[in-house]
Amino acid sequence: MNKEWYSAKELVGIGGFPSTPQAINQRAKSEGWRRQRRSGVQGKAVEYHISSFPQEVVDELLARDEQAQYLISSSQPEKVWYSILLQMSEEERQKVTSLILRIGINEFLRRLGD
Template identity: 45%
Template sequence: MAKLWYSSKDLSSIEGLPSTMQGINRKARVEGWKSRKRSGVQGKAIEYHIDSLPDFVKSYLINSQKQPAIYSISPVEPLQIWVSAFLRLKTNEQEDVMAWLIRDGITGLIHFIEAQKRKDGNNE
């Protein structure tokens, strides 16, 4: 459930509103924001209903309550990665890769990768 009531302290950090709780309370009185005494707090703690706040404040508060999008990446089969990478090559590059694999095989590819790692100083 979305939050509907906001304290002066909550609102004082929003750009475009007064930066102090006193300033928020003064603005709320002048503009007639719907308010209530904050429950569970001693003193004159007041909170304001979102529907009575200025539009830019409502938009900010609603957007800040939204959950960030969650992206899920399905596991990719190694064969899919190989095929996808191969298909992105130009025709002449595909021919070179096929000729190299036929000539040197997968062991040759492994040796080539290991040599590149040593050359780059990346011995992982």
């Protein structure tokens, strides 16, 4: 996960969080969440660090982040492949690599097309 700081508006309704930014801000204050001022925003806007959130919220944010990684531009295939690689287990990476080495990339791609 790349993103570590979230505004109250971004956290609304996630993982059982309250349904309004105001209620999230109140909870953050009462629980002493780690916070920082939002840059480029006037007023008292703050954002909260992911380490302050309950595990179910962190899990949901991680799942959303993984889904967002699929939106990488197809004009940058190396980033797409790297993203896929990072999401695979070590065993999955070894299986794919072994298969490509055994049958060759052309046969691998042909099988994917079927």
